[in-house]
Amino acid sequence: MSDTATHTADHDDHHDTPKGIMRWLTTTNHKDIGTLYLLFALLMFFVGGSMALIIRLELFQPGLQYVNPEFFNQMTTMHALIMIFGAVMPAFVGLANWMIPLQIGAPDMALPRMNNFSFWILPFAFTLLLSTLFMPGGGPAGGWTLYPPLVQQTGDALPFVILAIHLMGISSIMGAINVIVTIMNMRAPGMTLLKMPLFVWTWLITAYLLIAVMPVLAGAVTMLLTDQFFGTTFFHAAGGGDPVMFQHIFWFFGHPEVYIMILPAFGIVSEIIPTFARKPLFGYDAMVYATASIAFLSFIVWAHHMFTVGMPLAGQLFFMFATMLIAVPTGVKVFNWTATMWRGAMTFETPMLFALAFLFLFTIGGFSGLMLSIVPADYQYHDSYFVVAHFHYVLVPGSVFAIMAGVYYWLPKWTGHMYDETLGKIHFWLSVIGVNVTFFPQHFLGLAGMPRRIPDYATQFTNFNMMSSIGAFIFGLSQLMFVYIIFKTIRGGAKASAEVWESPTGLEWTVPSPAPHHTFDEAPQVK
């Protein structure tokens, strides 16, 4: 600790490590790798976002104006794959890399070379995935859920998509192993499991989910591959196979995947709200148990994604009740965050604003989720724009806002500079307005009967689609501000103190800002 404290020097003070591009290619430093992950996620956020804007442009008015339906389907499919595997998940892994060692008082991640490898797989995976757009037959167009038999109609792209998914899975599994090994073995003396910051806790549970389900996805896509090229008939009805089995396997991965994308967000918000409410997190133990309950329940609710597939009554009832149960631990979390704010002394810097928007808007997504769990009503909502509204509420003002909150919260620690608060607040308000104008009207569209994944619609859906498209462009373009603010902060700005905020808790605030290249060479003592 004393050693690192004297290392307040430049950010690029790192002994005999190579300079320039080689530094980034060969780095085994958790902070460098965290930065790489975050920048990669930001790039993919814009690639996936551009696809969303193509979708919203075509849906601005009825009729086909800009793209043909096949390309539209490629856009919806790729938008989802890129946002899930390229933007949200790597952003969380980037935050984990940066913050978990700092929060548990470890000098680095436990497996630094594997850490490097798990990042550098990703650029190849996504180059491969994006290259399919230029192949004969175009990119994948069967939806990110890859349901057979439709996905078997993909052109040359299919094996490349499957290989890309395998690479992403390998990267995620290695990242998850690294997180678990680091947390289990490298906590500072005195930091028992129930003293860990909530971000560490949620990531620990997320990592277990990743290890449990990424191989399931790998199995599912491998079966697609052998069905396509090696004459198996796992999912071909004509060969005695079962297309519905794919959906069960896929969603056994897919539902925990949903929580993989939200649990670390819970962790981030649980760090930020106490700091800006100047009050300890309410019900820490309950928060941990609620996170674990949500993770457990995520394994027994998968079929609520497929209520219309034709399951026996008993099966539908089981999945309905199990799904409804998730509302209980999720409710506990929302109540605990509210109780943390209660009788605190709040201030509203940009991270807190994003965390509060998360709290309100994620709860709206939770409500629509509860509605979706009611099977008879789900028959109406299923595969309509209501579902699109629901999962975008939990993913955009849910996961993405939490990531942005985390970036604003820790950016001074990473760069040593304060971000521009005024610009941050403008970015926040444009984002929160854009998100709601985009996604709230989609609830109405779905209830009125508009199916999802369509490039053209009946004329009575025009008004809300126009509104939604305008909101999407407000949201999309305002993210350019986010990039500007980040790079402005990296280049300079007011000096940040070690604590950055007013008496925040956590070991990350005991090291100087910017955090030196090597921290906690000597483990700190946790009381």
Place this chain on the structure above:
Amino acid sequence: MRKQTRSRPGIAAALASMAAIFMPALARANDWALNMPIGVTDISAEVYRLHMLILWICVVIGIVVFGAMLYAIVNHRKSRGVVPAKFSHSTRVEIIWTVIPVLILIGMALPATETLVKMEDTSGSDMTIKVTGYQWLWEYDYLDEDIRFFSRLDAESDRARQLGSGIDPFTVENYLLEVDNRMVVPVDAKVRLLLTAGDVIHAWWIPDFAVKKDAIPGFINEVWFQANEIGVYRGQCAELCGRDHAFMPIVVDVRSQEDYQAWLAEQRGDVADRPVAAAEL
């Protein structure tokens, strides 16, 4: 789903100015449908009531929770000079807000289960139609009547929906929601549908019947509906099925028993001329 009869020139110009952007909205102020249709079957009305029940429960919970958050945001802020409290848990409160949601959930699960049981009961049907989804049309096979035909997007919509067709969708009546051959059923009859597919997975959805079920190759799914009102009801394929997923609507024409019988007779005549409508494929 309401009819579109009003025409409006130059939609492409809508991009040019804000005024033009909101033209369609102003021209058809009644197209702001916000909610699920109550529909025309007992089940769809029940589903609607269930939907509204959960919605209102969520609204009430939302008012309480968001109210508490907003109260804290307004009053418990540093700029008001408050000293932060120190409490960090309360077992009693935590038990209360775990138990109350469980009770609310039970209150939702009971009516939901009751409705679901009814929806799944396909027994005692008056007639059965086998529905097969293909890329990108539907086939209706009246099993007891020896009537079988294909149903696809009507020609006018099909012309207008082509990329760069130059045809304003607002000039097409029931744009994308009209077919060449409608499914015809009698009013007040329990109609059982057997759903399957010939290529990829499709889904048969009529919002006014609260019926949505996947049509899966190699599987036969069962659903039923009993329409209480004569009329034409429209829906669309609800499972992504490839390029023209948006362009395989479903239209059900519910007629009086006499009109239905007349339609049957007419179809049988037709069928004699054209054994099956396969020529249309």
